[in-house]
Amino acid sequence: MKEFDCKELGHSCDKVFTAETEERLADIVSVHLRDAHGVLTLSQEMTAKIKNLFINRATTDAAKVADRIFEKYNCSGEPECTWRYIAEAEMILNGGRPAHERELQSA
Numbered sequence: 001m002k003e004f005d006c007k008e009l010g011h012s013c014d015k016v017f018t019a020e021t022e023e024r025l026a027d028i029v030s031v032h033l034r035d036a037h038g039v040l041t042l043s044q045e046m047t048a049k050i051k052n053l054f055i056n057r058a059t060t061d062a063a064k065v066a067d068r069i070f071e072k073y074n075c076s077g078e079p080e081c082t083w084r085y086i087a088e089a090e091m092i093l094n095g096g097r098p099a100h101e102r103e104l105q106s107a
Contacts, residue, residue, distance in 0.1 A: 001056075002021065002025045002054045002055070002057065003017065003056075004016070004018075004025055004028075005055075006029075009049075013037070015036070017029055022054060026047065030042055
């Protein structure tokens with residue numbers, strides 16, 4: 001699992017992204033930079049800099065990822081947890097697209 005913390009680029013941003021592969025994470029980060037920070041194009045140098053900031057996470061770190069999702073959706077681990085948590089956790093842990101992707105994107 002790969003991880004990227006947006007603060008590492010100097011932005012005052014608390015977003016941390018994870019993905020199964022470097023290519024998937026690069027796609028996620030580029031969309032975030034465009035939508036949240038107005039970065040419309042990435043040079044090869046900037047892309048390389050971003051990829052150098054990726055952290056390799058072992059499967060044992062999956063619990064930390066799940067904790068961040070709980071915090072994001074104010075989920076205490078009780079049955080009342082929202083479908084957003086379930087969809088995002090499914091995507092991260094399985095390295096694929098969540099079953100509820102349409103709803104997750106519209107939220």
